Amino acid sequence: MLALAGVCAGYGTFQALFDVSLEVRAGESVAVIGPNGAGKTTLLRVISKLIEASAGEITMEGARLNEVPAHEVIAHGIAHVPENRRLFPRLTVEENLRIGAFHRAARAKFAERLGFVFSLFPRLAERRAQPAGTLSGGEQQMCAIGRALMSGPKLLLLDEPSAGLAPVVVQSIFALVKRICGEGYTVLIVEQNVQQVLKVVDRAYLLETGRIKASGTSAELLASQTIRKAYLGL
Amino acid sequence: MEIFDVFLLEAVLNGILLGGLLALLSLGLNLVFGVIDVVWICYAELIMIGMYAVYVLHVQHGWPLVLAMAAAVAIVAALGAALHQFVIRPVLAAEPINQLLVTGGVLFFLQAAATLAFGIEFRNLGVRMPPLQLGEMSFSTPRIIAFAVALAGVVATYLFLTRTYAGIAIRAISQDRAIMPLMGVSPGRIYLLTSALGGALAGLGACLLVLQYDVHPAIGLSFGPITFLVCVLGGLGNLLGGLVAAFIFAQFISVGGFFFHLEWGYVIAFVFFIAVMFWRPQGILGSRG
Numbered sequence: 001m002l003a004l005a006g007v008c009a010g011y012g013t014f015q016a017l018f019d020v021s022l023e024v025r026a027g028e029s030v031a032v033i034g035p036n037g038a039g040k041t042t043l044l045r046v047i048s049k050l051i052e053a054s055a056g057e058i059t060m061e062g063a064r065l066n067e068v069p070a071h072e073v074i075a076h077g078i079a080h081v082p083e084n085r086r087l088f089p090r091l092t093v094e095e096n097l098r099i100g101a102f103h104r105a106a107r108a109k110f111a112e113r114l115g116f117v118f119s120l121f122p123r124l125a126e127r128r129a130q131p132a133g134t135l136s137g138g139e140q141q142m143c144a145i146g147r148a149l150m151s152g153p154k155l156l157l158l159d160e161p162s163a164g165l166a167p168v169v170v171q172s173i174f175a176l177v178k179r180i181c182g183e184g185y186t187v188l189i190v191e192q193n194v195q196q197v198l199k200v201v202d203r204a205y206l207l208e209t210g211r212i213k214a215s216g217t218s219a220e221l222l223a224s225q226t227i228r229k230a231y232l233g234l
Numbered sequence: 235m236e237i238f239d240v241f242l243l244e245a246v247l248n249g250i251l252l253g254g255l256l257a258l259l260s261l262g263l264n265l266v267f268g269v270i271d272v273v274w275i276c277y278a279e280l281i282m283i284g285m286y287a288v289y290v291l292h293v294q295h296g297w298p299l300v301l302a303m304a305a306a307v308a309i310v311a312a313l314g315a316a317l318h319q320f321v322i323r324p325v326l327a328a329e330p331i332n333q334l335l336v337t338g339g340v341l342f343f344l345q346a347a348a349t350l351a352f353g354i355e356f357r358n359l360g361v362r363m364p365p366l367q368l369g370e371m372s373f374s375t376p377r378i379i380a381f382a383v384a385l386a387g388v389v390a391t392y393l394f395l396t397r398t399y400a401g402i403a404i405r406a407i408s409q410d411r412a413i414m415p416l417m418g419v420s421p422g423r424i425y426l427l428t429s430a431l432g433g434a435l436a437g438l439g440a441c442l443l444v445l446q447y448d449v450h451p452a453i454g455l456s457f458g459p460i461t462f463l464v465c466v467l468g469g470l471g472n473l474l475g476g477l478v479a480a481f482i483f484a485q486f487i488s489v490g491g492f493f494f495h496l497e498w499g500y501v502i503a504f505v506f507f508i509a510v511m512f513w514r515p516q517g518i519l520g521s522r523g
Contacts, residue, residue: 070415103418
């Protein structure tokens with residue numbers, strides 16, 4: 001579904017990604033794990049065209065994304081839940097969800113998808129008229145994911161959904177991610193919480209200092225000595 | 235009712251009528267600042283162009299007044315969009331002072347262009363409407379019309395900003411510009427739309443002002459400063475604050491003018507403004523530090 005081949009990217013003179021190649025197949029859930037500053041967020045930002053790739057190719061279902069402007073990426077079926085959720089705090093929950101359906105093709109299905117998001121997250125239905133800034137951290141994450149689902153994506157990019165949340169909430173967020181994978185969405189998730197994320201995804205890539213250092217199924221990575229030592233503390 | 239009370243009531247009601255007009259005038263400026271973070275110093279000159287547009291189309295070309303006004307709104311909306319596209323966009327990332335200077339340049343450009351095109355004579359539509367008598371009180375009909383239309387304009391803007399995708403995107407972009415592309419929104423297009431809407435509101439204000447006042451190239455100077463003060467008083471960029479401030483400011487002008495002298499009303503209103511700036515520099519409802 002999504003393929004990156006030899007992608008390099010950075011900010012100004014600082015290069016954050018070096019020759020990154022990865023693939024996400026339809027229906028699977030894939031994680032990119034790695035330490036802080038490894039370039040995980042940059043990787044997602046390159047896919048959704050918030051920054052330009054300086055080399056390499058990005059394709060979604062065979063269509064080249066390199067020349068697509070950022071606001072048209074969503075039309076290719078990619079929705080990005082950004083780091084720190086980035087809800088519009090002074091808009092209501094429902095208005096945030098409406099913005100998620102801004103794209104022409106999504107508007108016609110607004111009511112249907114709103115019903116789906118509310119069935120997935122009944123808490124959001126209760127708080128639909130409340131400013132998003134007044135939600136708890138976990139509810140905000142639900143709203144951010146719901147906002148992305150409103151565009152009817154095929155591929156969901158999740159950037160550190162567990163960051164900044166209380167440990168008990170983190171558990172429920174991973175349960176949520178698992179549920180979304182179960183709903184038939186293809187998911188590419190970036191996480192620092194390696195142990196948790198490997199329990200919910202099918203495969204993972206290890207990204208260190210902007211380079212893919214390892215990849216494999218979750219079971220393989222959980223069994224790998226390097227990952228056990230460096231990321232699982234075993 | 236004592237005669238004094240009747241005139242006081244008349245002054246209060248006139249203040250409410252003026253407040254509606256000030257609310258509309260400040261709305262466009264506030265919207266543009268709140269969303270794009272740029273102050274259109276030349277805002278009142280856009281209104282001046284709108285007033286001339288009504289005058290030219292109605293008086294010189296014989297268009298029906300309502301049609302001339304609709305065209306004026308469209309013309310100033312296009313002017314607002316052009317102002318963004320050709321003047322603001324190149325300096326969007328520049329220092330705020332440079333953004334002020336370029337729109338200041340547009341102010342002088344528009345004044346000079348109007349002087350060249352229309353001369354310095356005062357022009358008016360020649361529309362005469364009898365005042366509305368209410369017991370012992372008398373109200374100017376254009377003012378009542380201006381109040382009603384301004385209120386309708388404010389309500390329409392509110393509905394647009396809360397009920398439509400584009401309107402919600404305008405409010406969203408003022409809260410977090412960087413992630414708008416992830417929502418499928420092109421920030422450039424929303425800025426252009428906001429500028430056109432700001433221009434349309436200036437154009438509507440122009441239609442209401444030209445019913446009451448003569449137009450001349452420097453007319454922007456007579457209500458431009460008040461429009462800015464209302465915006466700053468309410469908290470620059472805060473739309474609700476602007477509405478509240480418009481009605482408070484108008485009461486100071488109208489009732490202050492009643493107790494002393496018409497011109498003193500403005501002095502009292504400005505003193506009030508300065509006092510508020512000491513007490514709350516961010517404006518009545520503003521949150522900026």
